[in-house]
Every structure is written in C-alpha cells, then in structure tokens.
Amino acid sequence: MLHTSSFVKVSFIVVSLVSAVDARSEARRLVLVRDGHPLATIVLGKKPTTSAQLAAFDLQYHLRMMSGATVPIVREGQKTRGALILVGDTDRSGALGYRGEDFAHSEFLVDAAPSRLVLIGRDTGDHEEVDYESDLSVLCRYHALTQAPLGTCHAAHTFLERVLGVRWYLPTEIGEVIPEQRTIAIEPMKLRRAVKAPYRATHPYAVNRNLCYDDYKAVDWQHDEHYDLRSGVLYWIRNKNWGGPRLQVNHSFVNWDRAFGAKHPEWFSTKSWEKMQKLDYQFQTNPCLSQEGLFQANLQIIRDYYDGKPEPFQGAYWSASGAYFGICLNDNGSWCRCAPCVAQYRPEAGDEASLSNYFWTYVNRLGRAITRTHPRAALIGLAYSDYTVPPQDIRFEPNVGVMICRMPYRYWHAAYHRNDYAQIRSFLEDCGAQTLFTWEYLIHPWVDSNPFTPVIPRINARDAKYLTGLAAFRGGYMQLHLDAVMKDGARNGLVWSHPVMDHFRLYFRLKIYDDPSLDVEALLSEYYEKFYGPAARQVLAFVAALEQRWSDPEARAASGAFPHQYGSSNARVWWEHLGTRAFMNRAEALLKAAKRAAPVGSVYAQRVDLLDRGVLQLLRNNRRQFAGSGLANLPPIPELDVPIGAAPRLDGRGDDAVWRHVAWQRIERTNMNAGAPAASRFKAVADRDRLYLLVECTERFTERIVAQMAGRGPAVLADDSIELFVSKEPVGGRYYQLGYNTLGSVFELALDRTGKSGDTASWRGDTSARVALHANERWVAEIAIPWQPFSGGPVKEGEIWRLNVCRNRRAGSDKVEFTNWSVCGGGFHNPQRFGRIRFVAAQR
Ligand SMILES: [Zn+2]
Structure with a gap:
C-alpha cells in the first residue's frame, strides 16, 4: 500500500528552469538574473496594494536566495533596468489588458514573455505600507478585517513554486526549499487559474518558532520566545491558505441565554431561567428548536445580518461571515426534553444520528423562510455531535449547505472510511446539498493525551484529493493544536504549537486544495527529495513506517480498537500495539540511518534533526509517560x-x-x-x-x-x-x-x-x-x-x-x-x- 522505494517523477513544474544559457534560444527567454547579476526590475504600481507589496518583497527575497542577485523594486515611473516584473496593477499591465479587478476571488495570472513578467490577481483596495522585515501584522489586519483576496501574492508564489521550484514545507527559513541558481532564465508561459477550494481557514496566525516543543519536563510549554508571527503569516500566504473569503461557522446560539433566557425560558432545554443561570450555558443547555418564537427570533437575526444591520446582541452573528450564516447547536448533549422535541428524536438511529432529522428540519425551514425575503442568503448547517449523520428523507433547500466535522485519522479502519464517504455522498445526493464544507480535526488525537503521533501524509493527501473531486466542495476549516504564549504572566497571543508533527497532515491538503490536478505520489516523492536531499530515502522509510504502523490492520485488530476510540482512551492501543518496544527500536534505527545519510552541518541534517525532536522524541516521551503510568500495569x-x-x-x-x-x-x-x-x-x-x-x-x-x-x-x-x-x-x-x-x-x-x-x-x-x-x-x-x-x-x-x-x-x-x-x-x-x-x- 505504501510505496517505500519508488520515486515518482515530479511532473508539475510548468516551465523547467534553464541552467546554462543557450545562445540560440536566449532571445526567446526571459532572463531575470545572469551569473548572480540582476537583469530585471520589479515594478509596482504608484499606489500598490498590500498584497502586491508583499508579493514584490517575497519575490525579491527568493530571487536573492537563489542567485545572490538583488533585483530592485521600484514604483512605476521610477527608473528601471532590464526586463520588467510587473507585480499587481500597473499602467503597463493594464495596457496588456490585465486589471486586478477583472479577476475572481483567489484567481491569478502568471504571464511571462521575453521582455516582461506579469504577476497579478485580485487584491483588495488596501494600500497600507508593508515593512517586509517587520512581524507582518499589517497582513493579519488585512486578512482578518476584510475578506481580503491575495491574488497578486498567489501569482508570485505560484511563479516561485511552479516555475522556479521553491517550496515552503514548514514555517521559518529551515522549512524553505530554494534551489540555487546563478542564472534565472525562463521560457515564455501563461497560467491563469484560481485556487480550487475557495474557503481556506486555519488558526492561529503565529507559529511556534522552534516548530515543535521538546521541553517535556516544563510545567507549561508556553514561552514568549516561541511566538513568531512573521513566519506564520508568510507560511499561510505562500501556501495560499490565506486569501479566500473569511469563513466563520460555529455554535450559533452563543449568548442566546443572556439575550432571551429571562424573557423566554421556554426556548431552552431547562425551561427555567433560574436553572439556566446555575449552568454553563454552552456546555449544559441547548435551545428548544420546537419553539416557534425561537425560530422567528433566529430568522430575524439572520435577516438583520443580511440587511447589514448591527448585531442585535453580542454574539448574534458569531457563526456568520460573508455570504454564509452557520447553524449549530450548543456544544453538549443535554437536548431539550419537551414532548415536541422528543417526538422528533430518533434514538434508534444511533448517537450520531439521533438528532439529525430534528436539527436539519430546523435548518431547512430557516433556509426556506429566509429565501423569501433574502434570496441571496445562504445557510450552512454543521454536521456535528448527534446530527453528524445525514437526515432521512429531507431534501435540502437550494440555499442550505453542510459543513461536516471530520476525522480522517480514523481511516485506518476501512469500514469507517467507506462509511464516512458514504455519508458525504448521502448529504450531496440524498439531501441534495449543493455546497459542502469540512471542518478537519487535525488536532486529534490531542497532543497532550500523549498519543502515538499520527504521521499520516498519504491518508490526508488522498482524502484531500477525494474532497476536491466533489463538485460541491468549497474548502473549510483546518483545526490545529495551538497554545497561548505567556509574557510577564499574561497571555500574549496564540501559536501553532507543533508544525513538525502537523505538517504531514496539513501541507499536502493545502497543495491539493490549491490544485487538485497534482498527483499525490508525485507530491509525496518530491517532498522527500527536495526537503531531505541525500537522506530522502531514509526519511521516506521512517515516515512510511509510522504511517504504515498507524494503519496496520493486524496491530489494530489485536488491540481490539475501533474508530470511536480516541484521546486518552487509546493509550493502551498506542503503546501496547502500535508503539511497541520493537517498533520504537525500528523507528529509531530508521531515523539513525537518515541522520547518517544527511551531511553533517547541512540543512538536510537540521531537518532530520527536527524529525528527531518533533516526532521520534515525542513518541519516546509519550511512550515513557505511558510506561510510568498506572495504565501500563492494569x-x-x-x-x-x-x-x-x-x-x-x-x-x-x-x-x-x-x-x-x-x-x-x-x-x-x-x-x-x-x-x-x-x-x-x-x-x-x-x-x-x-x-x-x-x-x-x-x-x-x-x-x-x-x-x-x-x-x-x-x-x-x-x-x-x-x-x-x-x-x-x-x-x-x-x-x-x-x-x-x-x-x-x-x-x-x-x-x-x-x-x-x-x-x-x-x-x-x-x-x-x-x-x-x-x-x-x-x-x-x-x-x-x-x-x-x-x-x-x-x-x-x-x-x-x-x-x-x-x-x-x-x-x-x-x-x-x-x-x-x-x-x-x-x-x-x-x-x-x-x-x-x-x-x-x-x-x-
Ligand atoms: Zn423542546
């Protein structure tokens, strides 16, 4: 199942890089740098967008890292030298017929001719100055506050990735792959397309500078020096995870207790304001969807939202953004016990289906009602908790879509995998949902439950390929483990905690969400080749061993495990059946071989060392935690x-x-x-x-x-x-x-x-x-x-x-x-x- 020895040739570089300049074809090539000297100028418009400025700086940085040449950046009207690299809207690109506003959201163009290169896409009208050496928080504001398209950045990064062979596997410089090339000359080409999955969201913005936590003895892992916003911003933008419209779908009855609890206790499962006040509303109470008054209130909130009115109470629009209003019950299983609600539950359908018809009937009714006054309004229901499974005999209104909360790390179980895809098909075919979003739990199993870490790149890449093959797929949310960092005893921001562990699940999803035509095996092969160089085969063997072990049907069967088990409940599965002493010895030997293969002091050796610290040592630590706990001696x-x-x-x-x-x-x-x-x-x-x-x-x-x-x-x-x-x-x-x-x-x-x-x-x-x-x-x-x-x-x-x-x-x-x-x-x-x-x- 896993290809451990065959490297598939990388096929997606559109135009191959030319190393030796061939005099005969010189004339038709665009030469940006020759023998370490710049032969081009990066040209921005007189008033460039924030996106175009970042694109220009990032292009300049990569060309310098490749060739040693600093290609100058000028504003239009200033003196230029050599070929022109037109970044974002300029008069010259306008004269060629290219205007950013003509592009769709997430659409971009790379157009190379012998004398000029055009990199352009849709940006917003934001023109704030970018200081490339800063923490780039200006881009966070741009990303968070507006639904900010980054089309010009997409153009520049696609050019760097596809034409010049650059990759950004991990945040920070150690994660960048930049081929060395004293001369940079490219063939004419034209590529115009859009990122496939329109909605791409992750949180947080900043990353842990160390890329993994290895101070296992620390009481907490949260130190201010770990906080690296700039590397995070660059990683998300370069890999096109940012730039899609904003997406916010979540528990939609937030603060309804404060807004309506005293006046309408009958709208809630407790039926008593006094009782409700004693409980944690989000985690112990739920709305009663049988109440007509509650339905009308919900409808009015949605109308207000689409009318652009201010939030009627804080949190009313918590689950809405842009074109979509999301609907999801509170995060608990204390469902309303009133007779009309209970009559709609189907406990016989199972615990992920018992409320499906109840919940989706409500969402569908909202969809039908809102469309009468607001034909452009669109709802997303979350398939979550006891309403995860598609409802029976309900045809969705055309304006009702679904966001499915998913756990592909359980796909080691073939029946679970098949069943999961059957449920997606049922939402699309039986319910007729025309839009499909996903909430990917890339945080499971929780890192603090000391798991056998799921290093499963192929499972994720193949799953992304499946999703992007569905016409209704619109992307979604990828939830990563994050930690709050503290400074002087106070919370000082959030970081993505474990990029080394998580990138195996995240990176390949990002690539395929961008371009589903990419070949999964080619993507994986080039990852090893480009990132680990002479140690590629050895790292591949290490990663493949981990992925194979995670999915090993014999070890899983022997453990008696089944997909519902996750979190701490899996400790014995993880350490008595997957991460056995024999397997750990094997994994250590494989990583040792990778260390031997990577030249001492090279960037490859540093990356193998990251795998050691971020994966192998984490596994060893987790196994030690298990062995020292009562769990090992039941x-x-x-x-x-x-x-x-x-x-x-x-x-x-x-x-x-x-x-x-x-x-x-x-x-x-x-x-x-x-x-x-x-x-x-x-x-x-x-x-x-x-x-x-x-x-x-x-x-x-x-x-x-x-x-x-x-x-x-x-x-x-x-x-x-x-x-x-x-x-x-x-x-x-x-x-x-x-x-x-x-x-x-x-x-x-x-x-x-x-x-x-x-x-x-x-x-x-x-x-x-x-x-x-x-x-x-x-x-x-x-x-x-x-x-x-x-x-x-x-x-x-x-x-x-x-x-x-x-x-x-x-x-x-x-x-x-x-x-x-x-x-x-x-x-x-x-x-x-x-x-x-x-x-x-x-x-x-
Ligand atoms: Zn009820």
Missing part, C-alpha cells in the same frame, strides 16, 4: 460468579433478603488506574430472565449531584450516573452500553463497531432502575436487565458474559471522575477489559 480482569435464583424486590433500598447472600464487588480505581476519589460497590444476582444489580455510590455532596436528564437518551451520561457495559463472550462483536442517572433515567445503546454509524440500529434493552438518595452519604440504584433483548432467551448456568460497572461522578468537583470495576485503562468503551461474570446455580 490489575487483572476481575471475575465474578453470579447466582441464578430468586429475584430481589426492587425499590432502591437494597435491603431485600436476596442481596444478603452475595458479596460486594468494589469499584475503587479510576479508568486511568488511579485510586477512586469516591468509593462505589455493587452486587449482582440473576433469575432465569433477568440480571439484577445493586449499585451503591458513596457521595458526601448529594446536593451537588447533577441530574438534568429526565427521559431517555445519551444525556443521562452527562449527569452523575452509573454506566454498564455488557457483552457476550467472546469479545469482539456487539456490546451494549447502559446508563442510569439518579432520576432513574435510562440510556441504552448497542454498538457493533463496524463504523461511525454502527451504533444502536433500533435496539432497545428494556432495562430499568430504581434509585434512592441518602443525603450526604450515598445514592443507591437497583437495576434490572432482561436477557431477552441481549441474547434472545434466558441465561443458563455455566454461561460466561462480560460486564463492567462504571460511574461518572460530577458532584465531587468540576472535573468528572470516571471509576470502574474492571479498570479500562482509558475510555470505558474497551470490551477487552470488561470483567467476566459466570452464571452459577444459587446455593441455598
């Missing part, structure tokens, strides 16, 4: 005999005689194998039809117990709750997740692990709980689990099942405490770690 999987006998009377009191004959099982460890802050315990008995659990959770702060969810649904788990996991031996197939809060509300889910939407499939467990609260002491639940929905019949003596009893405690502190009977070593969704229960005859 207690044995507990086993329990469950007697089949009489059923206890269930009233939440737990004092039935049946319970007296069985012993308590203690829940005393967290999911990460630390001591539990609050103890819990349980007993289990069965009759032929049901399993019964008595679970007791000690709780000193019963008045702080979170109990929001009064009905069925996943929000039960966002309360103080007991979570059960049940599966039949052997593990590897279907398993069940059950949840109960202190109100006795139930959550039930069947998971078959075949992919993103493999959950539930209209399964219902018919389980129930009776709960009793003992003030500032404990809460007790008696739970009945009928066998019929799980196994289709009564349980038999000798049968072995898998069970885990877990607790989500919120009453203790701001941080949720996860404890479990069998220690999972991460997320609870770890069937291999479920405890074993064996059914035996009751002894009387």
